[in-house]
Amino acid sequence: MAEYSLETKPSKSLRKRLTERGPMVLYGILFAACLAVGIGFHFQQWSSQVPLSTTLFLLYSAVTTVGFGSLWLFLRRYYRLRQDSPAKTLWSLLITGFILISLAAITSRIGRIDAPGLDLGLGFDLNTGIALTFPTIVKMVVISVLLILFAFLLLNRFQGLVLVKRSKTSQRNWNVMLFSMTLTAALTLMNTPGAGQSQWQNMALAVSVVFMVVNSFRLSWIVFLSFKEKLATIGLCLVFATFLILAFGIAQFSSDLFVIGGSGFLQHFFVPLATFVEQASLFGILYCSTAFLSLLFHLPTSGDYEQRAGERATMHSLAHLVGQVFDAETLFATIASAPVEAGSADASWLVMPDPSSGSLRHHVVSSHNISPDRISELVDSALLVDEMTAQGDPLIIREAPADHRLNVRPGDQMGSLLVVPLIARDELIGALFASKAVVSGFERDDVETISIFAAQASVAIDNARLFEQQVEKERLARELSIAREVQRKLLPQSVPQLPGLSMAASSISAQEVGGDYYDFVQLENDRYGVIIGDVSGKGTSAAFYMAEMRGIFQSVSRLAATPSIFLHHANMALAQTLDRNVFISAIYMIVDLKNETLDIARAGHCPAAAVRLSGESRFLRTKGLGLGLDRGDLFLKSLEEERINLEPGDVFVLYTDGVVESRNPEGEEFGYDRLLVTIDENRHEDADGIHSAVLSDLKNFMGNEVYDDDMTLVVLKWHGLPLEALSPPVQSMEESK
Amino acid sequence: MSNFSVGFRTSGSVQILDLHGELDAHTAAELEAAIQKCQQENQVRILINGSDLLYISSAGLGVFMAYIEEVRESGGDIKIAALQAKVFNVFDLLGFPMLFDIMESEEEAVEKFSEAKAE
Incomplete structure (x- = not known):
């Protein structure tokens, strides 16, 4: 892999370099060729000492234009992808310019005779404008190329500055300026060197100056400079402008300081180029001047700007x-300290209502650079939060010692105070206080910065709370599923198999845990107890009482001779623990297999359905109060008991109200009649058959409705007892454990 | 959401609460609040009119049990009147008629209050 990349990398970059450099080489060759041809024209002119014919002059103009056009394209391509800092751009341009101008200056001084008081001219025929000697041509060409190169460089480098944060308009303005500069230059094509400019040419020049000014105000890059960079750039601009003024001069006042006769040589070389260079230098001077002034004005605010930027960056982080952060304490501390950390305040604190204490009054949950006691001494945070809520905006107190709402005296290190709300999902969850030692310490952008931070902090607090709730919810779900498992074990795991008696039972909870209960117990002398119970209400509290009911049943049922006695004991036991608004309805039956009897007592429970083989059906509605409704004698007094002599085919169905009160989608209840009919229709089945018939009937009836109550169903069927079966019981619940 | 409401009326010195809709574990709190309000206003002769009560669950019945003792101790009573047959059945199954005066009509119940006062 590594070797492969080593092999491919050079070839790739070579190709890239070729495609990039290819046109540049072409431009270079083109420029050199055109320059050589141009020199040829001048040489021809010199050797003949006759000005070129119009045709030849136009040809010369075309060749020179193409040549320097290539040079422009060459530079443009070279600087296209450069992304230098403004200071570096100016700096490198200054150095390059200095070198180029120096070279031109030296060249201009070679072979020159300085005779005080005598102007020997530049070495051109005053009438024809033709060079007098061959070295004059060389001098002219060298100086011209150096000056033009510098002008082109200047424009290309400044383009990078002007087009920082470019828009369509700025790009267009720049192009228009270049175009008008070129046009102005082209208009001077037929001018003789040294001649003044016509009205048209001046007008064209005015147009390009207008665009120069427009482009001179594109100074966006200044904003991004640091204070030090600004200082350095100011110096550079000053030096550069001075340099340009001295080197090129304004209207040739000082043009001979560096390059003697620079402009003259250029004009003799090619007048339009001389005009172009003049404009370029003018633009350079303009741009440097505006940059210098702008920097000068920006300098005083620069420090503030940097401080703000720093505050914002800190707030952002x-x-x-x-x-x-999801831990509440850490989160509050971080939020409370933020305004101070960011340098926007001298002290800050966070207030929120405390839901655990049930109070909606805001109090300090975390503070920074000030103690909570000190805060409550100086400021009534809750009152200010109310004021802020009332006005619906951040509350700014400019002069804290003079504000009647505060208990601040001069010298308390609290000159001004800012209160911003913390709002999550349209609800005020708290407020962030920031104070400064000085009065009027909070400006508009301080308020904005802290408000934006407060908004983010609100989201963070809200998220942390949701996270906490989620954790709590999952914990509860886990607890409940454990509770469900525990409760399932409180119900019989299987139904006892008894001779002559088939039984089936089931219980469904609407929630994870419920208050329904059923159980079986083996008593002495082939007697079996069957209980069904329903704790009022639903859910966890019902589940606890259900568990208590089971405890009572398991311990008391064997001691109670009759259902009434058991229920009486159960009522006594429960009276001590049941809440006043909670009661338990129950039915207790004792089946005597030997004597073929069934004793039943009902404590407020839905009456058991009894169906005989003949189809005779009824509810066993004996009198009796629910357990826990009366804690005195009334319960026992009210309780009736019924004895039924069992006949083969007798069916008894115990159920909780969830069964008869189940509703279909139309809101109709399943009801007692439907239950009795279903049992009657299936009375020839055994207990299992009847049990599943009732459940499926109920399911059909309910359709898509969900169970909203606990439902328990216990079915007993007496098949009659074969004589030989009156042996020890097969298996009971107790033994199966 | 809640399809249960309590209306307040008075008939002489009797505070009448008209129950509408279904009284179950979710809506029981509303009846609790209503009875508490009566207690606070010292209106302890409370008559529950159930003519518009469509359903009552065991949790709903629990509300009566929760307050009857206090109300009776302070010299008042909770009487129940004009229950629909189905709702009365629920009261009856649990033996509530043994604990509460459950009348067929509101007038009877008001009458009963004034008898008690006369004594």
Whole structure:
């Protein structure tokens, strides 16, 4: 892999370099060729000492234009992808310019005779404008190329500055300026060197100056400079402008300081180029001047700007940080300290209502650089939060010692105070207080910065709460599923198999846990107890009483001779623990297999359905109060008991109200009649058959409705006892454990 | 959501609560609040009119049990009147008629209150 990349990398970059450099090489060759041809024209002119014919002059103009056009394209391509800092751009341009101008200056001084008081001219025929000597041509060409190169460089480098944060308009303005500069230059094509400019040419020049000014105000890059960079750039601009003024001069006042006769040589070389260079230098001077002035004005605010930017950056990173914290204490501390950490305040604190204490009054949950006691001494936070809520905006107190709402005296290190709300999902969850030692310490952008932070902090707090709730919810779900398992074990795991008696039972809870109960117990002398119970209400509290009911049943049932006695004991036991608004309805039956009897007592429970083989059906509605309704004698007094002599085919169905009160989608209840009919229709089945018939009937009836109550169903069927079966019982619940 | 409501009326010195809709574990709190309000206003002769009560669950019945003792101790009573047959059946199954005065009509119940007062 590594070797492969080693092999491919050079070839790839070579190809890239070729495609990038290819046109540049072409431009270079084109420029050199055109320059050589141009020199040829001048040489021809010199050797003949006759000005070129119009045709030849136009040809020369075309060749020179193409040549320097290539040079422009060459530079443009070279600088296209450069992304230098403004200071570096100016700096490198200054150095390059200095070198180029120096070279031109030296060249201009070679072979020159300085005679005070005598102007020997530049070495051109004053009438024809033709070079007098061959070295003059060389001098002219060298100086011109150096000056033009510098002008082109200047424009190309400044383009990078002007087009920082470019828009369509700025790009267009720049192009228009270049175009008008070129046009102005082209208009001077037929001018003789040194001649003045016509009205048209001046007008064209005015147009390009207008666009130069427009482009000179594109100074966006200044904003991004630091204070030090600004200082350095100011110096550079000043030096550069001075340099340009001295080197090129304004209207040639000082043009001979560096390059003697620079402009003259250029004009003799090619007038339009001279005009172009002049404009370029003018633009350079303009741009440097505006940059210098602009920097000068920006300098005083630069420090403030940097401080603000620093505060904002800190706030931003803190806002990011609070998004990562889920622990409430840490989160509050981080939020409370943020305004101070960011340098926007001298002290800050966070207030929130405390839901655990049930109070909606805001109190300090975390503070920074000030103690909670000190805060309550100086400020009534809750009152200010109310005021802020009332006005619906951050509350700014400019002069804290003078504000009647505060208990602040001068010298308390609290000159001004800012209160911003913390709002999550349209609800005020708290407020962030920031104070400064000085009065009027909070400006508009301080308020904005802290408000934005507060908004982020609110989201973070809200997230942390949701996270906590989620954890709590999962914990509860886990607890409930454990409770469900425990409760399932409180119900019989299987139904006892008894001779002559078939039984079936089931219980469904609407929630994880419920208050329904059923159980079986083996008593002495082939007697069996069957109980069904229903704790009022649903859910967890019902489940606890159900468990208690089971405890009572398991311990008391064997001692109670009759159902009434058991229920009486159960009522006594429950009276001590049941809440006043809770009661338990129950039915207790004792089946005597030997004597073929069934004793039943009902404590407020839905009456058991009894169906005989003949189809005779009824509810066993003996009198009796629910367990826990009366804690005195009334319960026992009210309780009736019925004895039924069992006949083969007798069916008894015990159920809880969830069965008869189940509703279909139309809201109709299953009801007692439907239950009795279903049992009657299936009375020839055994207990299992009847049990599943009732359940499926109920399911059909309910359709898509969900169970909203606990439902328990216990079915007993007496088949009659074969004589030989009156042996020891097969198996009971107790033994199966 | 809640399809249960309590209306307040008075008939002489009797505070009448008209129950509408279904009284179950979710709506029981509303009846509790109503009875508490009566207690606070010292209106302890409370008559529950159940003519518009469509359903009552065991949790609903629990509300009566929760307050009857207090109300009776402070010299008042909770009487229940005009229950629909199906709802009365639920009261009856649990033996409530043994604990509460459950009348067929509101007038009877008001009458009963004034008898008690006369004594």
